[in-house]
Amino acid sequence: MLKDFFGKKIKVINLGISSFADDLIKQGVETIHTEWRPPAGGNKKIQALLTKVSNWQSKVTSAKGAR
Amino acid sequence: MLIDIQQANASAVAAIQATQPILKGIGTAIDVVPGMKKNLVLHAGPPIKWGAMSGPLRGAVIGALIYEGLAKTPEEAEKLAASDKVEYAPWHEHDGVGPMAGVGTASMPVWILENKTNGSKTFCTLNEGLGKVLRYGAYSEEVIVRLKWIETVLAPILKAAIPLAPEINLKNMIAQALQMGDEVHNRNKAATSLLIRELAPAVVKTDFPTADKAKVLEFMHSNDHFFLNLSMPACKMMLQAAEWIEGSTIVTTMCRNGTEFGIRVAGLKDRWFTGPALIVKGLLFPGFSEEDCNPDIGDSAITETCGLGGFSMAAAPAIVKFVGGTVNDAMNFTRKMYEITDGESQAFQIPTMEFRGSPLGINLLKVCEKNILPQINTGIAHKKAGVGQVGAGLVNPPMKCFEDALEAYVEKYCKDE
Numbered sequence: 001m002l003k004d005f006f007g008k009k010i011k012v013i014n015l016g017i018s019s020f021a022d023d024l025i026k027q028g029v030e031t032i033h034t035e036w037r038p039p040a041g042g043n044k045k046i047q048a049l050l051t052k053v054s055n056w057q058s059k060v061t062s063a064k065g066a067r
Numbered sequence: 068m069l070i071d072i073q074q075a076n077a078s079a080v081a082a083i084q085a086t087q088p089i090l091k092g093i094g095t096a097i098d099v100v101p102g103m104k105k106n107l108v109l110h111a112g113p114p115i116k117w118g119a120m121s122g123p124l125r126g127a128v129i130g131a132l133i134y135e136g137l138a139k140t141p142e143e144a145e146k147l148a149a150s151d152k153v154e155y156a157p158w159h160e161h162d163g164v165g166p167m168a169g170v171g172t173a174s175m176p177v178w179i180l181e182n183k184t185n186g187s188k189t190f191c192t193l194n195e196g197l198g199k200v201l202r203y204g205a206y207s208e209e210v211i212v213r214l215k216w217i218e219t220v221l222a223p224i225l226k227a228a229i230p231l232a233p234e235i236n237l238k239n240m241i242a243q244a245l246q247m248g249d250e251v252h253n254r255n256k257a258a259t260s261l262l263i264r265e266l267a268p269a270v271v272k273t274d275f276p277t278a279d280k281a282k283v284l285e286f287m288h289s290n291d292h293f294f295l296n297l298s299m300p301a302c303k304m305m306l307q308a309a310e311w312i313e314g315s316t317i318v319t320t321m322c323r324n325g326t327e328f329g330i331r332v333a334g335l336k337d338r339w340f341t342g343p344a345l346i347v348k349g350l351l352f353p354g355f356s357e358e359d360c361n362p363d364i365g366d367s368a369i370t371e372t373c374g375l376g377g378f379s380m381a382a383a384p385a386i387v388k389f390v391g392g393t394v395n396d397a398m399n400f401t402r403k404m405y406e407i408t409d410g411e412s413q414a415f416q417i418p419t420m421e422f423r424g425s426p427l428g429i430n431l432l433k434v435c436e437k438n439i440l441p442q443i444n445t446g447i448a449h450k451k452a453g454v455g456q457v458g459a460g461l462v463n464p465p466m467k468c469f470e471d472a473l474e475a476y477v478e479k480y481c482k483d484e
Contacts, residue, residue, distance in 0.1 A: 041438030046470060049477045050436055053072070056481035060069050 068480060070314030072432070079309035079317040079333045080410035080428040083373070086308045087183035088301040090235040093193075093226040097173035100161050100190050104173065105135075108148075109158045111169025111366040112324025113339045117149050121325035121361050126204025126452020127168035128153075133206060134214050135172050141206060159320055159331075162307070163190035164299045164366035167202035167448055168325070175214070176222030180237065180300045187307065191300040193217050193225075196290040197456065202365075204452035224275050224283045225266065232269035235262070237301040241375065242414045244294075245425070250383035251298035252367055252376030253390055253444050253459055258294035263287050299366060302373035309428075311336035314480060317409065318429040321372045321441060321464060325364035325448070330468045332431055335479065340472040342465030347447045349391040349460015361450040363462050368443050374412050374427035377442035377461065378404045382417045382425070390444045390459045400442045400461075401426065407433040407441065431476065434469045 012031040014021035021033035040046035097103050108128055120128070129144040132153070138144035147153055158165045165171055177190040195213055199205040229235075240261050241249075247257035263284070270280050287293050306319045315333035322329055327341040344362035351357070370376035380386060381401035384394040401417065404426035411424030429441055440463035447458040 037438060039436050043438075043470075046435050046473065049473050050432065052477050052481050052484040053432060053473075055484040057072060059484075060071055063069055064071070 068314075070480065072314055072316055075312055075314040075334065076317050076409045076428065076430060079312045079315040079319075082308035082312070083305045083427065084410070084413050085184055086238070086305040088180045088189070088237045088304045089183050090229060090237060090297065091179040091181040091188070092229050093176050093222050094179050095173075096171055096175045096177050096190070096192075099179055099188075100163060100171070100177060102156075102161050104154065106137075106152060107154045107156060107173070108132075109156055109161055109163065109165065109169070109171040110324060111165045111167065111364060112157060112322045112344075113327055113329025113341050114155070114157055114160075115324045115326060116155060117153075119326050121364065122450045122452045123204030123361050123364060123448040124168045124170070124325045126206050127170035127201050129452070130201045130204075130206030130210055130214075131170045131172045131175075134201075134211050135174055144206075157322070157324075157329075158190075158366055159303075159322060161190075162188060162303075164303045164322075164369050165192060165202070166194070166295055166299060166367050167365040167446065168204055169366050170201060174218065176218055176226075178297060178300060180297070180304055182304050182308070183236075185308075187304065189300040189304040189307065191296045191303075193221060194290060194293045194296040196286070197292070199453065199455055203448050203455040205455060206453060220275075220279050221283055221286060224270060224273055224280060227273040227275070228266055228269035231272050232265050235265050237297055238305070238414050240265075241298055241301060242416065245375075245379060245382045245415050246418055248383050248385055250370075250376050250379040250386060250444075251294065252370040253446065254291075254383045254386045255294040255298065256291045258298065259287065259291055262294050262297065295367065298375070299369050302369045302375065303366075305373050306369065309333045316431040316476065318372060318431055318434075318441075321368040321429075321443070322366045323363045323368065325361055328363060328464045328468055330464065330472060332472050332476065335472060335475055338472075338475060340468045340475065342467030342471075345462055345465060347445055347458075347460040347462040349444075349447060349458055350389065351447070351458035352456070355449070355457040359449050359451075359454075359457050361448040363443075363445060364448055365445065367445060368441075368464075371441055371443045372429060374404075374408070374415060374425040377444045378408075379415065379417060379425045380442075380444065381419050384419070386444065390461055392461065403439060404442060406437055407439050409433075431469055431472055435473050438466075440464055440466060440469075
């Protein structure tokens with residue numbers, strides 16, 4: 001698989017730090033940059049609270065579907 | 068509890084969109100503001116006591132007590148302000164809003180706005196202009212004299228004029244002002260002009276002395292921020308329509324008292340979530356430095372809460388000359404705010420974005436998840452009472468307000484998940 005990868009035209013989707021995409025574009029590599037940041041800026045406490053909300057909403061959606 | 072947050076938020080945004088704030092008239096605070104009392108001082112921001120107040124708010128309280136005749140000197144007023152004879156409460160808990168220190172007391176005239184869809188009302192004092200003014204904490208004789216002129220000349224003439232003018236729908240007027248380069252927080256030039264256009268013929272038709280009527284029109288004309296005290300209660304009214312929708316995570320209040328920033332959320336009835344008010348970064352008037360600046364103050368962030376002000380800066384590129392940054396920054400602030408809002412205003416459209424509706428309905432969950440804070444543009448008060456405005460700039464709320472609100476939300480709705 002790795003063998004197939006080399007020698008082919010590279011197309012890149014870059015997540016997060018835009019300078020990586022900028023460098024590839026400068027080298028003529030077809031690149032799409034996507035803004036990405038870790039949820040809640042990496043704050044574990046907020047991530048845990050958001051997970052609770054998300055779990056609750058999944059239950060709400062299931063319950064509504066079961067009606 | 069089976070609550071679909073998306074549905075609850077859609078209801079909240081729809082309620083904001085449906086509100087039609089009409090300029091109903093002018094009254095005296097003691098007669099029209101719910102819960103107003105002779106010894107009650109209403110102020111901007113979340114609840115605060117005398118001991119924690121910053122310079123501009125203290126100065127405004129001193130001025131208001133002198134204006135009310137409750138104290139004769141600043142020293143006497145300060146002593147009274149620190150005693151339990153004076154009570155304090157946020158305007159937001161009395162259906163109103165106040166710019167900067169935002170102090171309102173019993174005898175002050177207030178604009179009365181009415182929601183045409185359900186008859187609810189909101190209130191705000193009349194804008195005093197720039198320079199030495201109560202809202203920046205000034206309390207010298209010229210400040211009190213101007214407040215008395217507002218009470219005895221400006222307010223009675225405008226009160227008589229409003230019924231003689233065509234009905235003024237403030238939502239429509241704000242929408243029009245956005246097409247003319249205002250964002251109705253720190254740029255109210257177009258909106259003030261539109262208001263004068265509606266009121267001036269009616270002012271002329273009143274029976275007051277010509278010299279007084281001329282002075283009223285000159286006063287409105289000389290103050291580009293005159294409309295701010297109408298855009299704010301109009302926004303307050305729209306957001307009040309979203310209070311208190313069970314399960315909704317839409318932010319209904321953002322405000323500051325000069326010490327703390329406070330928010331409230333539709334699904335968390337009456338609860339304040341606060342954090343330290345931050346220093347505003349921006350353009351300072353000549354002779355002032357950051358050392359002179361008071362932390363963020365005023366209820367005017369209600370405009371941002373309603374998708375205007377910093378959220379609609381793309382509609383008001385000229386404002387960067389006042390608050391700092393570039394036109395591109397203004398465009399980017401608005402673009403970014405779509406990431407933390409659930410809707411787009413049907414009424415408020417941004418010409419430079421192909422008339423896209425302004426970002427409306429700040430979603431607490433999106434703020435926390437994306438770690439993007441609401442963008443506010445604002446005036447900067449000197450930290451000492453009475454010096455006045457020292458500049459204008461850009462500021463964000465502290466993330467703590469949103470983190471604490473999220474924690475409370477989980478505690479109320481889904482702690483066992």
